[in-house]
Amino acid sequence: MSESQSLTSRQPRVTPDDLLAGLVPPPQFAAATFSSYRPDPAHPSQGEAMARMADLADQIRTPRRRGLLRRPVAPPSLYLDGGYGVGKTHLLAALAHEIGPERSAYGTFVEYTHLVGALGFAECVQVLSRRALVAIDEFELDDPGDTVLMSRLLRELADAGVTLVATSNTLPEALGEGRFAAEDFLREIQALASRFEILRIDGPDYRHRSGLPEHEGLSVAQVERALEGALASGARVSCDGWDALLAHLATIHPSRYGALVDDLDAVVITGAHGIDEDMVGLRLVVLVDRLYDRDLPVRLGPSGVADLFSERMLAKGYRKKYLRALSRLGALTHREWPGE
Known part of the structure; x- marks a missing residue:
């Protein structure tokens, strides 16, 4: 069985030529x-x-x-x-x-x-x-x-x-x-x-026309089972702690977030909890957009998707960005998971 990878160990490099070559619709809309x-x-x-x-x-x-x-x-x-x-x-x-x-x-x-x-x-x-x-x-x-x-x-x-x-x-x-x-x-x-x-x-929001419920956070045991199943299937999976991942995003320019996840089949995030800081939230929005572009299934816990941004953040100027991120991340948590 292959081992999981860690996004926090990656420091992708993106050249101007890479940026120009990337000016096409993403895989999600290919x-x-x-x-x-x-x-x-x-x-x-x-x-x-x-x-x-x-x-x-x-x-x-x-x-x-x-x-x-x-x-x-x-x-x-x-x-x-x-x-x-x-x-x-x-x-x-x-x-x-x-x-x-x-x-x-x-x-x-x-x-x-x-x-x-x-x-x-x-x-x-x-x-x-x-x-x-x-x-x-x-x-x-x-x-x-x-x-x-x-x-x-x-x-x-x-x-x-x-x-x-x-x-x-x-x-x-x-x-x-x-x-x-x-x-x-x-x-x-x-x-x-x-x-x-x-x-x-x-x-x-068409992503919720099917009546899917809001994503509820997974327990530690559920996250571990999802990770083990994906790895057993041969999928390329990353596994990172919530706090460590958010801190790592601050060290990478957002233009490189896509390259951060380009070679993966699925993403696991543990220790998820609510945040109340806009700079952290905006970086998370960009990461979610890049995950959604690539249609990467996500499993996270213990907090559910709806609990990730504070009430203050959802009531202020960036609320539409945060709501879009919740919608997209919620859709990714319902994607077919490798090994299931």
């Missing part, structure tokens, strides 16, 4: 298409958004031309707004697949800010300007620096004729609320909002 999207009939906005995105794909493939030199006109940029679990990421990935990896870039908001840091602003603009589509998942402004940076980046890409499509749980004019003095950066935020046609997608 097969996402418009036809595989399942709009909820009770919420017509979902079907309308799918149709609008499919129409946008046609526009990008065959842009209109105007003017004496018949220069191509970039299609409008779209902003998909809605709660977590309504399929915004699926639609964004489907659009990127329709356009193809040579002409599109797909990444989370965090990944684009990291790309600017790795390449430098001018080179990042030059690289992304060669794409017909830049897709930005989980668009959220957490600090003033991000606001100014992304406003400038999107302005230059749009001016270069790149179509921008973003998803978020927050309307663009409300970005930054509750996180920093957003009113001081209102001009930048309004400039961002003016660049997008907003598509509102309503509906419940």
Whole structure:
């Protein structure tokens, strides 16, 4: 039987070339298409958004031309707004697949800010300007620096004729609320909002349409059995204590969290308990997003998923990020487990 691995012993390295190569839909959405999207009939906005995105794909493939030199006109940029679990990421990935990896870039908001840091602003603009589509998942402004940076980046890409499509749980004019003095950066935020046609997608979290209960923490014995079963099946499994893992995340740049778990089949976390610190919580959100991107099943205990973030954290400016993380982590705890 193979031995478990430890995430806390890993210090992955990610080069700028790695970041560029990673600007494609993640494994979780590798097969996402418009036809595989399942709009909820009770919420017509979902079907309308799918149709609008499919129409946008046609526009990008065959842009209109105007003017004496018949220069191509970039299609409008779209902003998909809605709660977590309504399929915004699926639609964004489907659009990127329709356009193809040579002409599109797909990444989370965090990944684009990291790309600017790795390449430098001018080179990042030059690289992304060669794409017909830049897709930005989980668009959220957490600090003033991000606001100014992304406003400038999107302005230059749009001016270069790149179509921008973003998803978020927050309307663009409300970005930054509750996180920093957003009113001081209102001009930048309004400039961002003016660049997008907003598509509102309503509906419940599809990850819980099946009626799955909230995940309850596993006992020590249950976690141990899950780990033993996975290892006996030959799966590559990591096993880490909650506190040690959260402390280790602070030593790694979030742009490397994906590389931290890339070669695993499953993840075990022991000693899980609630937290009440936003910096710790935001790092955990990024890790959960990378686990979800890779569709990695998770087993953790003794605390259940619903108890991981404090009431204070769930009532403040980052609440939507935390709720998305709970939704995604809850889904991963119900994934088929190796050896079961």
